[in-house]
Amino acid sequence: MYRNMGNSRIIQGKYEIWISQSFKYWALLESRGGLKPDTSEFANPFEISHAYWEKKAGYMLVYLPYGIHTVIAVRIQTELLELTEDDLFHLSTGLYPYYSEASLKQQEVKLNKMMESIREVTQSVNLDELLSKILKNALSVIPYETIGVLWMYDPALGRLKVRAKAGEIGKEMLKMAIKPDEGMIGKTFRRGTPKLYRDFDEILIDFGDMTAENVEHLTHAYDFMQSKSIVTVPILVHNKPECVLIVYQTGKKPLLTEQDMQLLQGFADQVSIAITNARLIEDLRRQNLELRRRDEIHASLVKLSLQNKGAASIASELSKMIGLPLIYVDLLENKWHPERKRGASGLSGEELLRLYAREQGPSYRQAEESGNSPGKKLFCYPIVASSACLGYLLVELTGGLDSLQQIAIEQGASVLALELLRKQSLSEFYYKKTQDTFLELIHAKNPDVWREKADLLGIDTALPLMVAVSELSSPAPSAELNLHVYRFVVDLREALGQQILVPVIFASGNKVTIVLQSRKNEAVVLKRFRSFLGSWEQYSNLRIRTGAGSFFRDLHAAGSSHGEADKALSYLAARGSYAFMLYSDIGLNRLFIRHPKEELEAFVREIFEPLQQAKSQGSGLADTLLTYMASDRSASLAADKLHIHINTLYLRLRKIEDLLGLSFDDPENVLRIQLACYLKQSSRE
Structure with missing residues (x-):
């Protein structure tokens, strides 16, 4: 490897080239001439910091440090007695390939170990x-x-x-x-x-x-x-x-x-x-486990649903799955499972609806204290369909929920939502059937048909009946409004109790038709019915208008009461009013029930706009006309009410005749003005 060996003045005859890396040991790289390898007289690599040489018996040792912790030693059989700095430099340069090759091998080892680690990372x-x-x-x-x-x-x-x-x-x-x-x-x-x-x-x-x-x-x-x-x-x-x-x-x-x-x-x-x-990998394994577990939970709960085990059984199974006490609340019918837990949470159905309106999702809440024991923490998970809250799952916690418990609760809520929607669908079918039977009753002419249909509907023919029609209004989507209508029907039956019979109640769209019967005084029935409407409207945040007909003892008059209720509702709708209205309280307004609100307003404007335009003269003509008609056209009585002299009243009346182009002596004109004043006063009220 030492290419200039033959031309070297230093290395002649027998020689050995050794290397020490990282101060560990001396390793023989190359030799010529059959020298016996022996490092017993070699210097300690730790102590070699610069190039130098030393003379031994029959040979010379030259030490050349390279790079980091690398030393090359050359043992030469030579007669030279000393080496110059130039000799050491040329020798170091000539032996540099040995250092390079050793360094490359060392780097190759490092690279192989690095690659081995990389393979392990990708495989293990x-x-x-x-x-x-x-x-x-x-x-x-x-x-x-x-x-x-x-x-x-x-x-x-x-x-x-x-x-x-x-x-x-x-x-x-x-x-x-x-x-x-x-x-x-x-x-x-x-x-x-x-x-x-x-x-x-x-x-x-x-x-x-x-x-x-x-x-x-x-x-x-x-x-x-x-x-x-x-x-x-x-x-x-x-x-x-x-x-x-x-x-x-x-x-x-x-x-x-x-x-x-x-x-x-x-x-x-x-x-x-x-x-x-x-x-x-752990996340994938956990997700895979959660997916499998979710499928198992879903299959188990759906199986109970398909077997018609009911929502209570599904909730009980869900409680076993998560290993925690659970309360299932059906807000459609205001039922709790288990029933004994109704008061344990410190929440009512109304409060849960408000909680959902505020949170729009799962939330945590502290339950009320029980005796001397602090209330448990509740995880409140809403059961939602079409953005409407159908119920709640209330989970009693002692710590946190793990991912599988959360998945089980989510799956359980989905299955229970389907159960509640199925219950609503069955109710809608029942409503349609009840509506058809009721319409057959009110349109029937034969007494036998009346009795047959009354028996099917559960109407007691010995008691008077009254028909009312309620209309619910909400900015919510129609699907959510349908759920409110269903809840209204259930709550009405529960609120009126046994003393007031509700043999017929059905919904069609946003309208609910109700037949009320009672052995009590009719005023008591109306009072309790009005009270329910007011309280339900308050906690549901819905607007309700209700028209009610008269009480009738004859069964064939059910159609008449229904017609009155419908007219009273139409009257409220025409006025844009949300209230309770008995048909008998409409009075003269019965004449105008079917007239559009815009047409009535136009009729009133024909009389009062000319008078209001003259108001700048300080005459108060509109108030004068209203007071005059309300006083049964008595000039003295009207003047007293207006606190003016009677001659002033006469002047105003003549001015009114001039502005309107009519005469108070004409009965037809007087009737026209009376109707306009009545409608004007009614709109104020």
């Missing part, structure tokens, strides 16, 4: 096993006596714990728990950058603030005082420190270098990839 799924292999590979490319430990941060403890180790180190180190900022490990973790320690005093500075307990464990696990140099390297996962790799070098002098630190940083990056991959 066992994180602990993988971290140990990466750590061993990292130490194997550092040609000194070293010990390595990988520390990983445990968020639950708020400490760094040993996750992997390589080299002669005791198990006592496993008991250590390092806080961020504590010792070399904690400071590296907090700092997020690597550090090379080659001075023992510097080591002691960062080591000195470790807790006595950790120092004791470390002392039993490893003779820290033997360390000559130390490298600490942080391991970042998504740019956040999660681990620290620390390598201790022992021996006679500090040997770790910046190059070693950079090499360890490369392995640290592999650890980061390994941790990221392991977490991705």
Whole structure:
């Protein structure tokens, strides 16, 4: 390999070329002439810092240092007595290829170890096993006596714990728990950058603030005082420190270098990839488990639904699945399962509806105290369909919910929503059937048909009946409004109780038709009915208008009461009013029920607009006309009410006649003005 060997003045005859890398040992690279390999008289590589030569018995030894911790020694059988600086320079230059080849081989070893670690990262799924292999590979490319430990941060403890180790180190180190900022490990973790320690005093500075307990464990696990140099390297996962790799070098002098630190940083990056991959795999495994479990939960709950076990059975099974006490609340019919838990949560159906309106999703709430025991924490999960809240699942918690419990609750809520929607669909079918029978009753002419239909509907023919029609209005979508209508029907039956019979009640769109019967006074029935409408409108945040017909004793008059209720409702609708109106309270307005509101307003404007335009004259003509007509056209009575002289009243009346082009002596004109005044006064009321 030494191409100029034949031309060398120094190397003649027999010779040997040796190399020492990392101060470990002398290795023979090349020899000629049959010299017996013997390094017993070679200098210690640790002590060679510059090129020099020395004379031995019958041969010469030349030492040439190269690069980092690499020395080439040449043993030559020669008669030369001394070498000049130029001789050493030329010899060093000539032997440089040996150093280059050795360095390349060393780099190849490092590269192979790096590639081996990369293959392990892509193939292994066992994180602990993988971290140990990466750590061993990292130490194997550092040609000194070293010990390595990988520390990983445990968020639950708020400490760094040993996750992997390589080299002669005791198990006592496993008991250590390092806080961020504590010792070399904690400071590296907090700092997020690597550090090379080659001075023992510097080591002691960062080591000195470790807790006595950790120092004791470390002392039993490893003779820290033997360390000559130390490298600490942080391991970042998504740019956040999660681990620290620390390598201790022992021996006679500090040997770790910046190059070693950079090499360890490369392995640290592999650890980061390994941790990221392991977490991705764990996430995939967990997601796969959750998907399978979700399918199992869904299949189990749907099976109960298909077997018509009912919502209560589904809720009971769901409680077993999550292993926690659970309350199922049906807000359509205001039912609780188990019923004994109705008051335990401290919540009512109205409060749950307000909770959903406020939160629009799952929420946590503290239940009321029970005796001397504090109330449990509740996880409130709404059962929703078409943006309307149909019910709630109230889960009593002692801690948090894991992902599988959350999945079970979500699946349970979905199945229960279908159950409630199915109940609503059956109710709509019942409503349609009831509506058809009721219409047959009110349109029938034959008494036998009346009795037959009344019997089907549950109407007591011995009691008087009244028909009312309620119309619900809400800005909510039609599907949500339908749910409110269903809830209105259920709540009405429950609120009126047994004393007031509700034999017929059905919904069609946003209208609910109701037949009321009672042995009590009719005024009591109306009072309780009005009270229910007011309270229900308040907590539901809906607007309700209700028209009610008269009480009739004859069954065939049910159609008349229904017609009156419909007219009263039309009257309220024409006025844009949301209230309760008895047909008998409409009075003269019955004449105008079917007239459009716009047409009535136009009729009133024809009379009063000319008078209001003359108001700037200070005459108050509109008020004068209203007072005059309200006083039954008595001039003296009207003047007293207006606090004006009677002659002033006469002047105003003549002015009104002139402006309107009519005469108060014409009965038709008077009737026209009376109607306009009545409608004007009604609109004010």
